[in-house]
């Protein structure tokens with residue numbers, strides 16, 4: 642990913658079929674090569690005529706979106722958010738053996754949720770509660786306190802001063818081909834491909 646305009650799609654950290662049998666290759670391909678790609682193309686198209694904004698990073702475009710020219714504010718927020726969220730989501734998965742965190746994040750989850758299974762149930766509840774399109778996130782504040790939040794559409798927690806640790810995309814395009822309308826089954830499958838090493842690393846840097 643370029644730091645700023647002109648933005649480029651980033652390659653997946655695994656093959657299209659790298660998350661099978663939990664998330665199918667066709668979904669991963671369409672999701673990355675078409676859905677994410679359109680956010681990249683749209684954002685570049687919007688910024689093409691706004692030279693002054695072309696040095697801003699993706700994060701800056703999201704965090705300061707309400708200071709941008711009024712006529713492009715919403716579009717920038719949606720498309721920059723679409724890129725940020727999707728890259729975070731794709732990088733947050735892998736076909737790993739580790740099915741739960743280990744280390745500082747694991748300790749914090751136990752401290753705040755009692756145990757990993759409680760956390761998992763809570764997270765599922767949040768992910769199921771998203772009405773329409775959006776995401777569920779595990780986030781941290783600046784002091785390392787964690788919580789689960791949801792965002793609508795392509796909103797992102799970094800706009801609210803929260804540090805993302807983990808996210809699940811619950812837009813229907815993320816699961817419809819394999820799981821049809823059964824979001825619950827998709828969430829259950831997603832828990833098998835969470836990249837806990839990455840989540841731990843992010844949390845340890847806070």
Ligand code: MN
Nearest residue numbers: 676810812815
């Ligand atoms: Mn998506």
